[in-house]
Amino acid sequence: MKDRLTTLLTRIAAANEAYHAKDAPIMSDADYDALRREVADLLAANPELGDPTELEQVGAPPASGFAKITHIVPMLSLDNVFSPEDFAEFCARIRRFLGLDTSPLHFVAEPKIDGLSISLTYEHHKFTHAATRGDGTQGEDVTRNLLTMDCFPRKLPPNAPSRIEIRGEVYMTKHDFLALNESQTRQFANPRNAAAGSLRQLDAGITAQRKLSLFAYAQGDATSPVAATHWAYLQTLKDWGFDVNPLSQRISETGAAVFQASIGQARATLPYDIDGVVYKIDDIALQTRLGFVGRAPRWAIAWKFPAERATTMLEDIEIQVGRTGALTPRAKLTPVNVGGVLVQYATLHNEDEIARKDFCPGDVVELQRAGDVIPQLIRVVTPGPRHHPFAFPTHCPVCASLAVRDSDEAVRRCTGGLTCPAQIIERLIHFCSRGAFDIEGMGDKTVQEFYEAGLLKSAPDVFKLPSHEAEIATREGWGKLSAANLTAAIEARRSIALPRFIFALGIRRIGENNAKLLARHYGSYANWRTNMQAATEIGSDARLELGSISGVGPTIATDLAAFFAEPHNIATLDELAGLLTITDAPTAATSTSPLAGKTIVFTGTLSMARPEAKARAEALGAKVTESVSKKTDYVVVGEDAGSKAKKAIELGLVILTEAQFREMAELV
Numbered sequence: 001m002k003d004r005l006t007t008l009l010t011r012i013a014a015a016n017e018a019y020h021a022k023d024a025p026i027m028s029d030a031d032y033d034a035l036r037r038e039v040a041d042l043l044a045a046n047p048e049l050g051d052p053t054e055l056e057q058v059g060a061p062p063a064s065g066f067a068k069i070t071h072i073v074p075m076l077s078l079d080n081v082f083s084p085e086d087f088a089e090f091c092a093r094i095r096r097f098l099g100l101d102t103s104p105l106h107f108v109a110e111p112k113i114d115g116l117s118i119s120l121t122y123e124h125h126k127f128t129h130a131a132t133r134g135d136g137t138q139g140e141d142v143t144r145n146l147l148t149m150d151c152f153p154r155k156l157p158p159n160a161p162s163r164i165e166i167r168g169e170v171y172m173t174k175h176d177f178l179a180l181n182e183s184q185t186r187q188f189a190n191p192r193n194a195a196a197g198s199l200r201q202l203d204a205g206i207t208a209q210r211k212l213s214l215f216a217y218a219q220g221d222a223t224s225p226v227a228a229t230h231w232a233y234l235q236t237l238k239d240w241g242f243d244v245n246p247l248s249q250r251i252s253e254t255g256a257a258v259f260q261a262s263i264g265q266a267r268a269t270l271p272y273d274i275d276g277v278v279y280k281i282d283d284i285a286l287q288t289r290l291g292f293v294g295r296a297p298r299w300a301i302a303w304k305f306p307a308e309r310a311t312t313m314l315e316d317i318e319i320q321v322g323r324t325g326a327l328t329p330r331a332k333l334t335p336v337n338v339g340g341v342l343v344q345y346a347t348l349h350n351e352d353e354i355a356r357k358d359f360c361p362g363d364v365v366e367l368q369r370a371g372d373v374i375p376q377l378i379r380v381v382t383p384g385p386r387h388h389p390f391a392f393p394t395h396c397p398v399c400a401s402l403a404v405r406d407s408d409e410a411v412r413r414c415t416g417g418l419t420c421p422a423q424i425i426e427r428l429i430h431f432c433s434r435g436a437f438d439i440e441g442m443g444d445k446t447v448q449e450f451y452e453a454g455l456l457k458s459a460p461d462v463f464k465l466p467s468h469e470a471e472i473a474t475r476e477g478w479g480k481l482s483a484a485n486l487t488a489a490i491e492a493r494r495s496i497a498l499p500r501f502i503f504a505l506g507i508r509r510i511g512e513n514n515a516k517l518l519a520r521h522y523g524s525y526a527n528w529r530t531n532m533q534a535a536t537e538i539g540s541d542a543r544l545e546l547g548s549i550s551g552v553g554p555t556i557a558t559d560l561a562a563f564f565a566e567p568h569n570i571a572t573l574d575e576l577a578g579l580l581t582i583t584d585a586p587t588a589a590t591s592t593s594p595l596a597g598k599t600i601v602f603t604g605t606l607s608m609a610r611p612e613a614k615a616r617a618e619a620l621g622a623k624v625t626e627s628v629s630k631k632t633d634y635v636v637v638g639e640d641a642g643s644k645a646k647k648a649i650e651l652g653l654v655i656l657t658e659a660q661f662r663e664m665a666e667l668v
């Protein structure tokens, strides 16, 4: 039975790949449907074989199956506030920025819908494509999925701009969510996950069976302006046939707290989930002047509702061992429903937090969940019958090595290093993960499996796995195709940019940003390695140089030196270098910077030298031009900027201050 299932899933995966990625179908729709039906029947009769949705994803991860669409204007997120004081500060910031007096600002207030954001593009008044937000710069092409929904217009009237992108939120009503969960074994945790899971389906046939809705609420790119105020924009969207949230209102700054309270009261009775209210400056000319800070507009804010709370029993305090040996406690709870999500685990932060709040297994505790954040334990409500101060382990629960805590640290660490299986596995998982080598198919479970099978003991072993392809193919759950896919995924990563390589090593405190700083400073792998080894000597020139790199500092220098002082690490590095091609600087193609692929114009006087700014932008994959046009993505304005800045405002382009540019270029 399991073999048959594997065969079916492999064939479905191959068909998906051929259809979506290669645009060259290898079977008829009818044959494809028959395969899927057989899987569905098999799983219905044998639920122990697995969860239908997850099993299918093994064959076809949605993210790679969708074509990518680059957003002409980035899709940003919103900053949050939680109190009237924070909101007042947000307004004060706007006034300061604009140099305004104390007169109240005017907003449009809209419920913040808990769904997923979507961008719909219309060309010559016809709907052409739809994209998810993705990473804000590039989203997934979900046009086929949107076309199964009847809740938005396919055409716009002739007076609409000839090209326009309209943004909004796809969501599932509470009613449709409950009905969906009732109708299938796969249970979604909440309407938002259900909406995302339903929309991001490679098989648009599945989306068609789910009831999804859409509220339109924002502008993207447009060939001409639609309205002078956001309110008028919303009315126009309504005229064009979009659903616009009926609770939206024009309010003045002084009315925000009352509006917030009234929506908070209405929340439970609304037919859909909301997690706050979004306040947007009504005047679009003001919005343009205010611009953006980092990844959020300066002219809008999400005022979120307070986190949701519940009480339950703390069953156990489990200790997990991380990549750097940190012993992290987590609370295992009697499952409890917190605002619609079944919670079974919560974070306990660290040893001191447990002691301070005096948590002990057996206690009844209060927990809270704020949006997507992992639930947290707040306090003991009733101590358990055998309540006593919790004894945090002094030895690693995995390898039994001593676990020590430096006096200035909150964290206790296993001293087992690379003799501790937990640390080895976590490091290998990190090595293969997204921001590091990004090897498709080498997720947590596979790394664990290969480690236990003795195929994978250290990072270089990852690149030796292809020589074990035949053996892997015979393993349970694997086959020739999946083993060949894994080989291909590994081979595709034999060449790696220096910053990713440094990050992949999993050295303490060397996250993506520090890895980039180091790569940029030392340029090549060989140069970095030579300098790091020299820096192991305290007081050496190399050590001083390392500690003085802007953003690195002495603590990080100590961690790096500790890594390079270990002969075992040097041996691993050399072995890896022999197996790989480590490329010198991030190139346009590998850059994950928000500036990658963007066209930028610098104007006015900057505090940094113009050639430096240009070189940095280009190194991150941007194109720097002299003149401002509709094709320009960002205009960076320095002091005394003149006609170029004016033109940028006229064209409604995204204007960045030098500080914002520095932030995006990670030069801060």
Ligand code: IVH
Pocket (backbone or CB within 6 Å): 076, 077, 078, 110, 111, 112, 113, 114, 115, 116, 117, 133, 169, 217, 218, 278, 297, 300, 302
């Ligand atoms: S406006 C540039 N309005 O909230 C501002 N967003 O936390 C664009 N959201 O990604 C967003 N309801 O998915 C806006 N009425 C609303 C919204 C809303 C929900 C979501 C949206 C966005 C996220 C930011």
